[in-house]
Amino acid sequence: MSVRHGLLALLAEGPMHGYQLRQEFERRTGGTWPLNIGQVYTTVHRLVRDGLAEPVPQGEIGSAEEPGAPDGEGSGERFRLTEAGRAEATAWWARPVERGAPARDELAIKLALAVTAPGVDVPAVVQAQRTETLRALQDYTRLKARAAAEDLAWLLVLDNLVFVAEAEVRWLDHVEARVARAAATNAARGPRPAPGQGSTTQVSPGPPAVGVGPVGRDLR
């Protein structure tokens, strides 16, 4: 879907060969979502099928708009947008990206199961994930630190990865606090404390959000 509209947007800038589309798409998004050439042609042919794009007739090639075409020229035909394609490309900018049914998220599924499955050390699961996500965040940030200030497209792609990862960390913080609070509530309700708790009771200076117990220290 993003590929389809991505190619549509690129074709709105002018006719292109399949390999050019691939190259432009990857260049403009920092190679973050690589395409194989088969994917490009499949997508373009769907655009043609749906009346949004069409091959440029042979006679019209070489209208001096594209002097830098690499050799291997004759290998592929060029495509351009139809009127309908142009309209769809314009409409795409104006339309927000749909946020429909949530995609399957392994982490959300994992934690949903963890809080209900017996014998799972939820804080340990949360911490292991937080560390891993922060490592990814560090990697993205190092790429950002090296990125040229004028490479705005690439910086925006990296920012997206950074903010998504940060949101995940914040969600993990929230999960941890919520689980701790639920555990505290259950403990207050239940008549007997779990065995082995309470020998070295820690008084947390903060809100009761943390300190579900010293479980899960042994992460590494």
Add this chain to the structure above:
Amino acid sequence: MTPSGPGLGPVLLSLVQVSRTHGDGDLAVHALQGVDLDVRVGELVAVMGPSGSGKSTLLNVAGGLDTPTEGTVTLAGAELSALDLKGRARLRRRSVGYVFQDFNLVPALTAAENVSLPRELDGVRQREARVEALAALSEVGVADLADRFPDEMSGGQQQRVAIARALAGPRRLVLADEPTGALDSVTGEEVMRVLRSRVDAGAGGLLVTHEARFAAWADRTVFLRDGVVVDSTGDRGGPGSLLVGAGSDGLGSSHWPSGPTDQDG
């Protein structure tokens, strides 16, 4: 777990089995328990944790503003407990600078005066302190604001001045407490870039933040919970990490050194 990452200099700050307990008996609050932590020249270390996890205590103990009940803190080669109050204050002035969320510049002093003030308090002559201050301001990209007062500067500019002050003269360790807390996201990032480049140029930094996005500018992040270090992201990756060996897929289009991680779907 002593870090020995590539390209790192000598240890600036070392905490060994540091504990800080307030009160005693049943009412004892363990703000820190058995914390080991090193910060080397060229290294920025972030500390994350929920409120009450001991982050601020860690920063205060590291800078000699608070004294551990157990363990040792070594700052610029000197063990703090071996110094008297005066000696500790002097070491602190010479070696450590602070950066706070709310900038903490003296409103009645210009940027240059704010930066040179702690040096003058340390006995450096005014003219010399000013030269140092101008150099420090230039390092953080605000040399042209030297004669402005804090209320004539934006938040990001004030925080740059604060970073300059923290690392003016011989100071090599910056302790930063939520330095981006009062800044918008783009300005916050600019401040982190400045902090990062100052550290890369030969300082060390300990950064407390609750925002993962800013912690990610550090070489590693340490997670604190109930005064205990529960985890760490480990050192900056060596030659095998994401950044090195920038390969290209022949298109010359990829910024991803080892090829992007292609999630299924």
